[in-house]
Amino acid sequence: MTDATADRPGGELPGPVTELLDRSHRLGSDPRNTNYAGGNASAKGTVPDPVTGRDTELMWVKGSGGDLGTLKAAGLAVLRLDRLRALTGVYPGVEREDEMVAAFDYCLHGKGGAAPSIDTAMHGLVEAPHVDHLHPDSGIALACAADGEALTRECFGDTVVWVPWRRPGFQLGLDIAAVKRDNPRAIGCILGGHGITAWGDTSDECEANSLHIIRTAEQFLAERGRPEPFGPVLPGREPLPAADRRARAAELAPLIRGLASTDRPQVGHFTDADAVLDFLSRAEHPRLAALGTSCPDHFLRTKVRPLVLDLPADAPLAEVTGRLKELHAAYREEYRAYYERHAEPGSPPIRGADPAIVLVPGVGMFSFGKDKQTARVAGEFYVNAINVMRGAEAVSAYSPIEESEKFRIEYWELEEAKLRRMPPPRPLAARVALVTGAASGIGLATARRLAAEGACVVVADRDGQRAEAAAKELGGPDRAVAVTVDVTSEDQIRAAFEAAALAFGGVDLVVNNAGISISKPLLDTTAAEWDLQHGIMARGSFLVSREAARMMTAQAMGGDIVYIASKNGVFAGPNNIAYGAAKADQAHQVRLLAAELGEHGIRVNGVNPDGVVRGSGIFAGGWGAKRAAVYGVPEEKLGEFYAQRTLLKREVLPEHVANAVFALTGGELSHTTGLHIPVDAGVAAAFLR
CATH class of the missing domain: 3.40.225.10 (Class II aldolase/adducin N-terminal domain)
Structure with a gap:
């Protein structure tokens, strides 16, 4: 139950609050009416005081920082109207009007809901049950015209009143209250340099008045305005194809x-x-x-x-x-x-x-x-x-x-x-990560972790549909975008980084995770299989890192490149020539690139997991069955088998690898480069030395 419910039985919202939310959603959903998180709306009504049981007049108004189109009851500030209006008796004048904002806290009803915004006085002091304050382009055009006052009179007559520019605050609330009191025919006003305010006896009337001001101004500008207000086209400034x-x-x-x-x-x-x-x-x-x-x-x-x-x-x-x-x-x-x-x-x-x-x-x-x-x-x-x-x-x-x-x-x-x-930023806030093979397994777990820590994520995978699904899961376009990319293709890799640049401005963090696994003895491994294995992992990670380095050096903001290598880059397991050699190649790329890119502030590190069975696209694709056959265990027991051969007797999951990626990139290891972190629960044969 929120404060806006005013302790109603069953937690239902008071009628004025329901009307206010519905009106706010309708107005806020149309960008012609107001911009994102701009403007506010209010309603006044009477409810029983939860202590005395006496009727108490309250005002519900959009709180600081909310958005009309998505406003919920918890986003409303709830104030006692008698106390709010009593502030006029202690108002110290425009030079000290900012002091009144702190006084709003003493007008709150119950816990008060959201923090009151600077426009609270405007809503409370205007003698109308419902008030809207909006920032429509058409209204601001009149508000920012050199002769806006005359244009307002020409457009609306005496039904909409011009209010000269004044910074939002208590005095502006007093000014608009006076406009409403002194102009009985007025339905609202144009605020110079600012926006519009409208009012009504009912929520529907208030909304209708707001829309009348907005649409009338739109029509006025269209009919009275001259063509080409920005002047002729400049040669050489025309849009490129x-x-x-x-x-x-x-x-x-x-x-x-x-x-x-x-x-x-x-x-x-x-x-x-x-x-x-x-x-x-x-x-x-x-x-x-x-x-x-x-x-x-x-x-x-x-x-x-x-x-x-x-x-x-x-x-x-x-x-x-x-x-x-x-x-x-x-x-x-x-x-x-x-x-x-x-x-x-x-x-x-x-x-x-x-x-x-x-x-x-x-x-x-x-x-x-x-x-x-x-x-x-x-x-x-x-x-x-x-x-x-x-x-x-x-x-x-x-x-x-x-x-x-x-x-x-x-x-x-x-x-x-x-x-x-505002809450403190998360560790990866303002960073952009591109993860290859990010639609499943280790890649998906890594993308989830990086997004959870505040990064924007480019989900790169050759399975475009699964990449789209992963990006949607991570929060959609403001958090993640999907790119279809085969890491053996230079053109597709370049296109993926271009998509990242257009979506988020660039890339700061790259995780080379894409891979396949071919598990065969030397004599059974074909040249084509060798080339496929190395093309995806050794060549593919080289191509991705090269494109990442180009973008990161252009940004001049430093960056991180992380290779998901493997304990098999160190440990010589049986029947694993193509995969193990490709992982060893990736492992040395980490050292080579760390040495080369350090002068640009780009850190290059690696993670060496043991076999990750659960959630792995590689293991599900046949690798698990082949490795189980090598070790003589049922495929469904392979994870347990791997765990039992470790020092800690624990199975490695995708999330554990993702944790290591975050540890390398989250800020605490800012002076570390050229490092490989084992995530293998302790495989002594793969100790780094």
């Missing part, structure tokens, strides 16, 4: 990700959406991009402005690479200057000077964040910003809020407090 565009994006992604990760590692996202390509092809895009985004929800995720490449789309790669590095250095200097212009003695320290958005005309947009979802959402917000610029330029001129106001919000102590409440 789709295949060339994606290829260039894959080439640039690791470099750009490395630049954007100068202060801290970031995950990337790429989009070549039509809105982005059209904006970047037009003459006005440099001017508009330099003005930056306006709505607080936008620039908190995109930073005040993007980095924009100023070369033609088909410029030579070396020229583009050099120019991006120059622009990145200039961006960092400019961002530090922006911080120093506006920082005060009590301002939080600078959070990093790298861009969150990088725009490449003719190619698309690269966005960055602490994880894939954050990176993707940052890109979505910049598309929102493009839509806002288009609308504002169509009817007026785009006029975002002042830079100083952007800084006040970006480095707001309340925003800093929200960041401090």
